[in-house]
Every structure is written in structure tokens, then in C-alpha cells.
Amino acid sequence: MPDVISITVNGASITVPLGTTALAAILSTGASSVRRSVSGAPRGPLCGMGVCFECRATVNHRPHSRTCETLCAPGMDIRTGDHVND
Amino acid sequence: MKLPVYDVLIVGAGIVGAACAAACAAEGLSVGIAEAEIIGGGATAAGMGHLVVMDDSEAQFALTRYSQTLWQRLAPELPPDVEYEGCGTIWVAADADEMRAVTEKKQFYESRGVPAEILDARALHQAEPNLRAGLPGGLLVPQDAVIYAPCAARFLVEQAQSGGAQLHLPRVVTEIAPDGVRLNDGTSIVAQSIVIAAGTWSAKLLPGIEVRKRKGHLVITDRYPGFVRHQLVELGYLKSAHSLTSDSVAFNIQPRKTGQMLLGSSRQFDKESALIDHGILRRMIARAEEFIPGLGGLSAIRTWTGFRAATPDKLPLIGPMPGYENLFLAAGHEGLGITTSLGTARLLVDQLLQRAPGIPAAPYLPGRVYENVHA
Amino acid sequence: MTSRRASFDTLVVGAGPAGIAAACCAAESGARVGVLDNNPRAGGQIWRGHERSDASPDARRWFGKFTAAKIDFLPSTEVIDQLENGRLIVQSIDASSIDEVRELTYKNLILSTGARELFLPFPGWTLPNVMGAGGLQALVKCGLPIGGKKVIVAGSGPLLLAVAAHLREHGADVRLIAEQAPWHRVARFGMSLAFEKTKLAQAFAIRRQLSGVPYKTSCWPLRANGEEKLESVTLRTGDRTWQEPCDYLACGFHLVPNTELPALLRCDLRAGFVRVDQSQRTSIPNIFAAGELTSIGGVDLSILEGQIAGYGASGQSARAAQLAPQKRRLDRFAALLRETFSLRDELRSLADAETVVCRCEDVTVSRIRHHLSWRASKLHTRCGMGPCQGRICGPATEFLLGWKLDSIRPPIFAASLQSLAVAAAARTEEDLMLNEESR
Numbered sequence A: 001m002p003d004v005i006s007i008t009v010n011g012a013s014i015t016v017p018l019g020t021t022a023l024a025a026i027l028s029t030g031a032s033s034v035r036r037s038v039s040g041a042p043r044g045p046l047c048g049m050g051v052c053f054e055c056r057a058t059v060n061h062r063p064h065s066r067t068c069e070t071l072c073a074p075g076m077d078i079r080t081g082d083h084v085n086d
Numbered sequence B: 001m002k003l004p005v006y007d008v009l010i011v012g013a014g015i016v017g018a019a020c021a022a023a024c025a026a027e028g029l030s031v032g033i034a035e036a037e038i039i040g041g042g043a044t045a046a047g048m049g050h051l052v053v054m055d056d057s058e059a060q061f062a063l064t065r066y067s068q069t070l071w072q073r074l075a076p077e078l079p080p081d082v083e084y085e086g087c088g089t090i091w092v093a094a095d096a097d098e099m100r101a102v103t104e105k106k107q108f109y110e111s112r113g114v115p116a117e118i119l120d121a122r123a124l125h126q127a128e129p130n131l132r133a134g135l136p137g138g139l140l141v142p143q144d145a146v147i148y149a150p151c152a153a154r155f156l157v158e159q160a161q162s163g164g165a166q167l168h169l170p171r172v173v174t175e176i177a178p179d180g181v182r183l184n185d186g187t188s189i190v191a192q193s194i195v196i197a198a199g200t201w202s203a204k205l206l207p208g209i210e211v212r213k214r215k216g217h218l219v220i221t222d223r224y225p226g227f228v229r230h231q232l233v234e235l236g237y238l239k240s241a242h243s244l245t246s247d248s249v250a251f252n253i254q255p256r257k258t259g260q261m262l263l264g265s266s267r268q269f270d271k272e273s274a275l276i277d278h279g280i281l282r283r284m285i286a287r288a289e290e291f292i293p294g295l296g297g298l299s300a301i302r303t304w305t306g307f308r309a310a311t312p313d314k315l316p317l318i319g320p321m322p323g324y325e326n327l328f329l330a331a332g333h334e335g336l337g338i339t340t341s342l343g344t345a346r347l348l349v350d351q352l353l354q355r356a357p358g359i360p361a362a363p364y365l366p367g368r369v370y371e372n373v374h375a
Numbered sequence C: 001m002t003s004r005r006a007s008f009d010t011l012v013v014g015a016g017p018a019g020i021a022a023a024c025c026a027a028e029s030g031a032r033v034g035v036l037d038n039n040p041r042a043g044g045q046i047w048r049g050h051e052r053s054d055a056s057p058d059a060r061r062w063f064g065k066f067t068a069a070k071i072d073f074l075p076s077t078e079v080i081d082q083l084e085n086g087r088l089i090v091q092s093i094d095a096s097s098i099d100e101v102r103e104l105t106y107k108n109l110i111l112s113t114g115a116r117e118l119f120l121p122f123p124g125w126t127l128p129n130v131m132g133a134g135g136l137q138a139l140v141k142c143g144l145p146i147g148g149k150k151v152i153v154a155g156s157g158p159l160l161l162a163v164a165a166h167l168r169e170h171g172a173d174v175r176l177i178a179e180q181a182p183w184h185r186v187a188r189f190g191m192s193l194a195f196e197k198t199k200l201a202q203a204f205a206i207r208r209q210l211s212g213v214p215y216k217t218s219c220w221p222l223r224a225n226g227e228e229k230l231e232s233v234t235l236r237t238g239d240r241t242w243q244e245p246c247d248y249l250a251c252g253f254h255l256v257p258n259t260e261l262p263a264l265l266r267c268d269l270r271a272g273f274v275r276v277d278q279s280q281r282t283s284i285p286n287i288f289a290a291g292e293l294t295s296i297g298g299v300d301l302s303i304l305e306g307q308i309a310g311y312g313a314s315g316q317s318a319r320a321a322q323l324a325p326q327k328r329r330l331d332r333f334a335a336l337l338r339e340t341f342s343l344r345d346e347l348r349s350l351a352d353a354e355t356v357v358c359r360c361e362d363v364t365v366s367r368i369r370h371h372l373s374w375r376a377s378k379l380h381t382r383c384g385m386g387p388c389q390g391r392i393c394g395p396a397t398e399f400l401l402g403w404k405l406d407s408i409r410p411p412i413f414a415a416s417l418q419s420l421a422v423a424a425a426a427r428t429e430e431d432l433m434l435n436e437e438s439r
Helices: A022-028 B015-026 B044-047 B058-077 B095-109 B121-127 B149-162 B199-205 B238-242 B276-292 B293-297 B334-352 C017-027 C057-068 C132-141 C159-169 C184-194 C197-209 C258-262 C298-313 C316-341 C344-348 C374-381 C393-401 C417-424 C431-437
Strands: A004-009 A012-017 A056-059 A062-066 A077-079 B002-011 B031-034 B089-093 B117-120 B137-141 B167-170 B172-175 B179-184 B188-196 B210-223 B229-236 B250-256 B259-267 B299-310 B317-320 B328-331 C005-013 C033-036 C073-074 C077-084 C087-094 C101-111 C113-116 C152-155 C171-179 C218-226 C232-237 C240-245 C248-253 C255-257 C286-290 C354-360
Touching: A004 A022, A012 A022, A012 B238, A022 A056, A022 A077, A022 C132, A062 B210, B002 B015, B002 B179, B015 B031, B015 B149, B015 B328, B015 B334, B031 B149, B031 B179, B031 B188, B044 B149, B044 B199, B044 B299, B044 B334, B044 C232, B058 B334, B089 B095, B089 B121, B095 B137, B095 C248, B117 B121, B117 C073, B121 C258, B149 B167, B149 B199, B149 B334, B149 C374, B172 B188, B172 B199, B199 B210, B199 B299, B199 B328, B210 B334, B210 C417, B229 B276, B238 B250, B238 B259, B250 B276, B276 B293, B293 C417, B299 B334, B299 C132, B299 C417, B317 B334, B328 B334, B328 C248, C005 C017, C005 C073, C005 C298, C017 C033, C017 C057, C017 C298, C033 C077, C033 C101, C057 C258, C057 C298, C077 C101, C077 C184, C077 C258, C077 C417, C087 C417, C101 C298, C101 C417, C113 C132, C132 C152, C132 C159, C132 C248, C152 C159, C152 C218, C152 C232, C159 C171, C159 C197, C171 C232, C184 C197, C286 C298, C298 C316, C344 C393, C374 C393
Parallel strands: A004 A077, B002 B031, B002 B188, B031 B167, B089 B229, B188 B328, C005 C033, C005 C101, C033 C073, C101 C286, C152 C171, C152 C248
Antiparallel strands: A004 A012, A056 A062, A056 A077, B089 B137, B117 B137, B172 B179, B179 B188, B210 B259, B210 B299, B229 B250, B250 B259, B317 B328, C077 C087, C087 C101, C113 C255, C171 C218, C218 C232, C232 C240
């Protein structure tokens, strides 16, 4: 069982340790925001436990996924707020 | 203790009461509004806010058409939070029979001055790519629109207030008296005329009238801009609205300005509980998925129910109550309260001022149903 | 094909300390026990990651029992609705089975859904890198690199110290801990710990880990500054205001219970918490509640309540009764927590007119404050209408404006329309299979 897995964030391939959440993977690319608010302001995670919904991104083509609750899996495709239509 | 004397007291600040208040104030009448809880609450808050012309009967068509024209005229004045969106309605045909009905519907509308365009299968798919393949087509009614009704009600109350109307909130009217109303805090409001615009609560104030609760379910999704572009209603919707006894669902989906999808519709009589009925919810979603197969994947953030105020002949009660000197009704609008609020207000004001109404008022008069129910 | 319906004698919702203890105790009776949690691993918030790294002796002991016992653990699973008493609908939030729903039946239910942080709005609080205190800790435990980053920990509660210590252990440069409670209350709280040997040991350990880090009382953030993300925090204590550059602000004002599921199940609430009797039984005879749901009382009380509930739900009432006396002491600790970390009035004026209160819908303070109720504000401004359904802005507006929240509606967490439809159809397992096949 590998200790690292390969995923893509906004089209770029990265490797992350097994057990990393999608959110941590996004943040590890140097991004601090994950989505844009309804009026366009950059937003990052707040609660870390799945209740605030600020960490939503498109995971495996499913929009509005809470990335703090999602464990990375091999081949996972993650797209954050500004990159949904790439 | 007595409060000021008004020409008109409106009981209820849902969209119908709010519209009546605005129309009365605009005519220079002194207006009071008594609202138990929230402006734009009740069915106004629960419903879809669809501004639609309906051809279920001549009378229903006349009132919805009249009202739609009034909404169009008002639209430029509406503030952004009313979210007026002229997205139009597409009545979707599920089979060849319904496609024939589409042609008849178009003729009905166009001969009465309402633009309507038949969409064949290809045009329907272009207009709404997420509808399933194989639908024969539909009818586009471009002048239909969508609003966010609670804020529209607030706008209308503010209009009334800038015309001098006074809002009494929160105040519960417990009794109709000869000279006004009694409130739950023991005080009274004196008024020359009283208008009951209290939706499903109207029968509590006036036990002789028949306004029944007709429960509906709704679901709202997260944001998916462009997933649906028009209000989509299946032609079978009218069958659902017709049934006086059984529970029914019909496909009805609306794109909100936020990009959220608002899904309905269901109808049930004799349900007092506002809790979600899981069986009905399932049927409603399943029905919608038959038209939009991809709908299932959308994230739903809340479900709720509301109670429409339904009358036995499916037309609202607008006008003087027989057996009373000064009591008027503006209630029982079933699923068309948002649309017909403006037309209702105009008819009501015309009757208050005893002048010729904008459209024939007879089909909506309480006198058509009630002779003298004054105890 | 995996079974779409699972039946349990005792079902536990939430696998934090209370839920773990409850499940272990219920399992002693031989009952069929299931536990679900929205995380991929058990532990909840306070024991997050404890099965891997350094764990407290308590955590190690309970995890050992949990693993050894015959308990069905359903990770990455959330309750979305109830069909009727005894039948819950849950959804998977694991990516490989996302949106799949199941029906879980129970004879007895134990709710241990814990608490979340209370977030108060202040200018700049929506900037990226402003997070909860527990929020940042959770992120670090899930892989966020924090080494060398400047962090300010602020807000209220013992959680701030635990978070600061943990972050420091992972290499963060913790600049300051800002506790809004006044010194005399915090000092009295600290002294009360001296009477508890284990708590005292913990306190000294944390103190060692935090040596050199200023801990200021009567201190709170006034604004978070930055353009696209946090750059500095303006803080206040007494009449002194200053600006402190930092990379992260970990800020939470103590805790509020996650009462959405109990409310949906029609359990009585009192002062915002689930009302229970001495056996942890709620107003619904076959539903129990334990942990932060009943009062914010810390991990020891959570474990004890979990044990009592676990024994009670599985018919082992003698064992439950034996534990009851210990509750008195721990309930006193809960009361002390409440008094010590109650929020000061100045925190009501942190937000200005343009501060966002509802983050989901970007509704500012100026738009909501003249409304008479939560419901009126929601209908007219959309505050609380977003995906979080008022979990963040609800407690904030309750503190700022005294509003009581609206009634709860399903789904408790956002669920796909298909999930709602399949769930609602779950009369029998055959129904579920038929629905799948006809799709």
C-alpha cells in the first residue's frame, strides 16, 4: 500500500500522503482560498469539521463537495472555485 | 384603548394584503395593516413566486392576465431583492396528446393577447438542454416571470406606508366587530372597511367561509446557474391542481436568480401537519427526474412545506362579504396568490370606491358562493 | 451488493469521546451496536488523529476498547433525515461512495454529535486564513503544514490552549493567545484544576509546551487585515490596541452544541442543549444524548455521559446507576466552564455595518439588525438560507441580537435530490433495490 497518492488539483498533478483531506491537498499547493463567496470574495475553510460549507470545491466533477470531509483517493480530480470550467 | 380610525384596515400582510394596502393607499385612503407575525409570511414565504398566466378557466385567465400586466408595469420599480426575472414559462409536453393540448393552449393565449410560442422537440432541447431526450415539445410563454415574494410583499407594504399607511405588527386579529377588529392584546382598531387577506387563517376570522389548506412541498438546491433557464411546468400540472380529493404531484421547477433550483409541486388536502411527507417528497422528486434525468445529482439544501388557501371552485374570494356592511375578502388564491395579488388589489379598491372594475368582478365575488353567513 | 439497510439494537451517532464510550458500554451487553461519524476515523474533534499520533492515556484506553469490541463503525456517514422513530436515513460522504444512502434502524439511539465552535463576526473575519481554533487544529491534523507559520490563537475557552500547544508541537510560531475572559475568572478556573490530579498534570504539560507564548486575558481581536488573505490582526486589551502580523488567526469563542439532529427527532431542548434525565434519556423514551450535546463540560464529562447512556440504552441500568454520582463533580466543572468563559458585551460591537454575518449568502450586519426575529431576517435578507442552514450565523445572531433560531427541516446536511428520493422510498430493503435497478 503506497504512502503517497497522485491526484490533480486544478489540472495540475500532485502527490499527497495517504490520509490527506482534499482540503489539505488544495492548501498544500499554496492556495489559501478554495472558493469565491456569492459576491466574489475569496474564501477559505473556517470550521474544519464539515458544518460551515466554506471549503466547497468540485471533486470528481461533483460541485459543492465539502473538501474538509473528503479523503484524497488515487486519481481524484479537484477543482476550486475559479477553475470549475477548465 | 382605541387606535386611530382608518378608511380601510387590511388583515394580513402576505402578498395579497400588502398589495391591497398599497392600492388603497395610492387612492388616498387612510390604511391600517394588522399582521400577526412577518410581512410576506404564510403561503407568500413558502411558495414559488411564479408570475404566470393560467388558462384553467376564463375567469382564472382574466385575473392572471390582468395581474401579469400590472406586474410588468411595476417591474422597473422593484428593488433588486425582489429578484424580478423575466425568464418565461415553458409548459412541457410529455407525449403526443399533450403536444396537441399545447396547440390549443397557444391558440387560447394568442387570441387573448398573450404571446406564446410552440417549441418543437429540437427547439425545446435548445431552450432547456437538461430536459430528457424524446420530449415532443412545449409552449413558451415569454412574458411570465419569477419574483422573490416575501421581499415583494415588503416593497408593497413600504409603498403603502409612504402613502400614509400604518403597520401594526405583530398584532393578531381575534374578532371582527361592527366598527373594526379586536386584537389579541385587548385593544381595537377602528376602520370604515375591513379587508380579510389572511390566507388560510381567513376562515378562523369568518367561520362561514370555506377556505381549506392545500399542502405543498418544496425543495431548494445549491447553486447551479444555467441548469434550467425558464420556469418549467408539465402540462399535467393542471390535472394536479384539479383533483379535489387525492394527493398529487406535478413537475414544476424554477431557476432562482441566485442560480438555485426551486422544485415543486405537490397538493394534499386535509393535512394539518407541516412536517415533510416522505412519500409525497419521493413522488415529487421522481416525477421531476422523469423530465430532467440529471436532476438527481443536484445538492438539495432544504425541504419545506406550505399551505395554499383553496376555495371549492378554485377561484379567489375578492369583494364584499354578504350580510356585512363593511367587510371584504381578498383570500383563497390557492397557488396563484403571488401572480394575482396585484389584480386582486385593483379589484378590491374598485369595489371599495364603487367604481367600474378593470376586469369583470363577478366570478370572484364572495356573493357567488355565500348568501348571508352572518351569525 | 452491499446491504442498503442495517439494523442495530443500539445506534450511536457521533464517534467522539462520548460516542466511543457509549458504544463500548452498550457492546458489553452483547447488543448489536453501530456507530456512525462524518469523519473517516473515529475520535470526533478532541480525539482527532489520536489513533495515529500521541494520544492521551484516556484516548488510548478507549480506542483500545473500541477496536476490540464488536462494534460496527460506519465512517464518513451523516444522518440526513428520519423516516419515523427507529429509522434513520444516512448518506455517505466518502468520495468512492458519495451520495449513497442507507437506512439504519435502531431500538435505542444515542446522540453524541458534539459541539462546534461559536464564531462571532468582526471586520475581516471572512478573509482566507482566518479560521476556528479547532478548525485550524483539525486542518493541521489532516495534513496542513504549519511549520514556521505565525499564528495568533484568539477567542475563548480552554480549547485555545490545547490548540496553541498542538500547533506549537507541529512547528508553528504561536505569537499570542488572546482570551476574552478576564484574568480573575481564568485564574479561578486554573486554581480549580489544581484539585484534579490529571487535569493539573495536563495543565502543567500545556504550560511547558507554551512557555514563552504570551497568554493575554481580557484580550480579543478587533479586525483581521489583509487583501486576498490574512496579513495581520488588530487586537485589543484594556485600552490598548495594536496590530500583530501573522499568517493564521485561529479564532473561536467557545462551543455550541450540534442540536440539529436532536431537534429533527423532536427531542426537547433547554437553553439550547438537549434536555436529559440522570440516565441521559431525552424526552423521547428510546433516544439518549451524551457529551457536549447536553452541556459543554469537557472530555471527562463526555466520557462519563457516554458510559451512562451506553449502559442505559442497552438495558444495563445497574451499571449506569453506579456511575451517576461521578456526574455531580463533573457537572460542577461544566458550570465553571460556563461561568469562566461567558462572552463579554464588548464582543457584540465588534462587527460593523459592513461586516458579513451570513457567510453563505454574504449578508451584512446592517441588513439584518432591524428585523424582529431570525425568521423575519431569513425571509427578507436570505441570512441563514445557505448550505450551512444557519449553523454559523445562527449562534452569532443569537449572541448579537437575541434571536431564537427557526425550526429545523430535512435534510440535516445537504444531500443530493436522488438521495432524498431514494431515502424517502425506503419502506423495505426490496424497495431500495428496486429503485436502484429501475434507474
